[in-house]
Amino acid sequence: MAEVKTTCREELLAKLREDPVWDVVVIGGGATGAGIAVDAASRGLKTVVLEAQDFSSGTSSRSTKLIHGGVRYMKNPRDWGLVREALKERRILIKNAPHLVHSKPFILPCYKKGEREFYTIGLGIYSAMTYGGYNIGHTSSLSREDTLMRLPGVKPEGLMGGVQFFDGQFDDARLDVALIRTAYEHGAVPLNYMPVVGVTREGGMIRSVTAKDKETGEEFVIRTKMVFNAAGAWVDPIRRMVDPDASTLVRVSRGSHILLDKSFMPGDTGMLIPKTRDGRVLFAIPWHGMLLVGTTDVEQKEADFDPKVSDAEIDFMIETASGYLEKPITRADVKASFAGLRPLFNPQATGSAGSTAKVSREHAVIPEFGNMITVTGGKWTAYRKMAEHAMLVATLRHLIPPRLCVTKDLPIFCDPNWDHAALEIEAEAGDAADEKVVQFALYARDHEFARTPEDVLFRRLRLGQMNEARTNALLPKIAAAFGLPVEECCCADEACTCEEGKCECEKAECECKAEVCEAEVCECKAEEKAEAASVEAEKVIDVEVVEEKPAEEAEQKK
Numbered sequence: 001m002a003e004v005k006t007t008c009r010e011e012l013l014a015k016l017r018e019d020p021v022w023d024v025v026v027i028g029g030g031a032t033g034a035g036i037a038v039d040a041a042s043r044g045l046k047t048v049v050l051e052a053q054d055f056s057s058g059t060s061s062r063s064t065k066l067i068h069g070g071v072r073y074m075k076n077p078r079d080w081g082l083v084r085e086a087l088k089e090r091r092i093l094i095k096n097a098p099h100l101v102h103s104k105p106f107i108l109p110c111y112k113k114g115e116r117e118f119y120t121i122g123l124g125i126y127s128a129m130t131y132g133g134y135n136i137g138h139t140s141s142l143s144r145e146d147t148l149m150r151l152p153g154v155k156p157e158g159l160m161g162g163v164q165f166f167d168g169q170f171d172d173a174r175l176d177v178a179l180i181r182t183a184y185e186h187g188a189v190p191l192n193y194m195p196v197v198g199v200t201r202e203g204g205m206i207r208s209v210t211a212k213d214k215e216t217g218e219e220f221v222i223r224t225k226m227v228f229n230a231a232g233a234w235v236d237p238i239r240r241m242v243d244p245d246a247s248t249l250v251r252v253s254r255g256s257h258i259l260l261d262k263s264f265m266p267g268d269t270g271m272l273i274p275k276t277r278d279g280r281v282l283f284a285i286p287w288h289g290m291l292l293v294g295t296t297d298v299e300q301k302e303a304d305f306d307p308k309v310s311d312a313e314i315d316f317m318i319e320t321a322s323g324y325l326e327k328p329i330t331r332a333d334v335k336a337s338f339a340g341l342r343p344l345f346n347p348q349a350t351g352s353a354g355s356t357a358k359v360s361r362e363h364a365v366i367p368e369f370g371n372m373i374t375v376t377g378g379k380w381t382a383y384r385k386m387a388e389h390a391m392l393v394a395t396l397r398h399l400i401p402p403r404l405c406v407t408k409d410l411p412i413f414c415d416p417n418w419d420h421a422a423l424e425i426e427a428e429a430g431d432a433a434d435e436k437v438v439q440f441a442l443y444a445r446d447h448e449f450a451r452t453p454e455d456v457l458f459r460r461l462r463l464g465q466m467n468e469a470r471t472n473a474l475l476p477k478i479a480a481a482f483g484l485p486v487e488e489c490c491c492a493d494e495a496c497t498c499e500e501g502k503c504e505c506e507k508a509e510c511e512c513k514a515e516v517c518e519a520e521v522c523e524c525k526a527e528e529k530a531e532a533a534s535v536e537a538e539k540v541i542d543v544e545v546v547e548e549k550p551a552e553e554a555e556q557k558k
Helices: 009-018 031-042 071-075 077-096 115-128 144-150 172-185 232-242 311-322 380-396 420-427 431-447 453-460 468-482 486-490 526-536 549-557
Strands: 024-027 047-050 101-110 140-142 161-170 189-191 196-202 205-212 219-223 227-229 250-261 270-273 282-287 290-294 336-345 363-368 372-377 503-505 522-524
Touching (some): 009 189, 009 219, 031 047, 031 172, 031 372, 031 380, 047 172, 071 077, 077 101, 077 161, 101 115, 101 144, 115 140, 115 161, 140 144, 144 161, 161 172, 161 270, 172 189, 172 453, 227 232, 232 250, 232 336, 250 311, 282 311, 290 311, 336 372, 363 380, 431 453, 431 468, 453 468, 468 486
Parallel strands (some): 024 047, 024 227, 047 189, 101 270, 227 372
Antiparallel strands (some): 101 161, 140 161, 205 219, 250 336, 270 282, 282 290, 363 372
16 A cells, blocks of 8 residues: 555644644634635645534535536526636646546436527537636537437437536545545644534634534634634534624525436436426436436525435425436435535525525625634535635735645645545445455544544445445444444444344334344443434534635735
């Protein structure tokens, strides 16, 4: 194996204890926080990242897996600037992280007269916005025969042709972990399972933040020159630690997805459904050997830490996708589902009415409380540009020294020791691959900040989002390798799996579905479930970001 620097937690905590004052504290370890951490650390700033759960445990691992400009924004010319910036960032990401981001062909099938010509023009403009070296493929009009050949599984009845275009696809959780690792390579101290529990403010400035290690209970008072609040849907609770009367900035929208067997669309080309009954678009995309369908846009009144996909959303996605597929989808065909929360910048969020689909996806960079900058809103695709914007605002307010941004040409960390996609395919095969997965889990613990079996299976690998049976089989084996109690791993979820097919439960029901536990008997206690639920309730969901005009104006002033 190639030598890769370890990410020993004790060494990171020792640095936290040793350094008296930090240049930057970043709250949140999703797309926004990771992007800011990379930018700050690569400028030579002493940087700490504090994440309440695992890196990318929230929205940043629950996206539609697209690095794109946003096809649906093309219908409004006022949004074309946003699309253009995102397309530029797409090309930069493909250059800096080719191991995680790649070009993906899509076809929009057409069933009505004039549709093919109409969408060829619109998607042609979308492609043309990549002028200046940012194109990754050209738009083309397809005949009925070409569409059927390139998009196997599409409904042939009434098909008149299609339009092919290209966008970017990525592994969202892996990219986030790679960004955290990139920040670490440049001297940052990233700590997951380290929620912020308090803020000290003196003389109109934040002097320190207090964080609590969820593994040991130890509290750390971290003195800092400035704070970036990148806590996603929870930026407002962080702000209210500073000022209990702080206004509401964020309106939360839920985006849900379902996973189907690849047989519904066996090719490698994705499909764009151009118009749903709620006026949005829907994607069906090959992903990790399955078919990913999404997304929805439903207002979420309460920012749950583990949002669930509603029955209505599942029905909506099944109905919409079935209208374009040769083989209709049933509820029994849904292998898995997941949802993430979009933190939409909406200063009038309290009591807001109307669809969240109409709320702007632009990001906001808000300096407040003397030396805190809150960042919210936007899209995964332009996280780098958003981080550059946030650092510019910090520089203009004299919170950090003026230094050049280098992230446009900064390669994102690539681990030479593991082919994660190949490992996932092998792991699907069964018990013969278990030992390799356990070996990787130990490697991820020592080199990728993984602390729990779930960190490995849901975010360093993606089995947790795709194959429940294999995940349940592997969880106790990884727990044993980590030196964690197997009982806790088995009972972390609603299902408890035991070797003998029996389970003694004192205060809670427990259903045994497979014979995978190391122990003969698994004892599930209500207290253990309550503790697991409490851990989930402390998640910080990540943010997705997009550049907006104030950054350009600030750059001109500079």
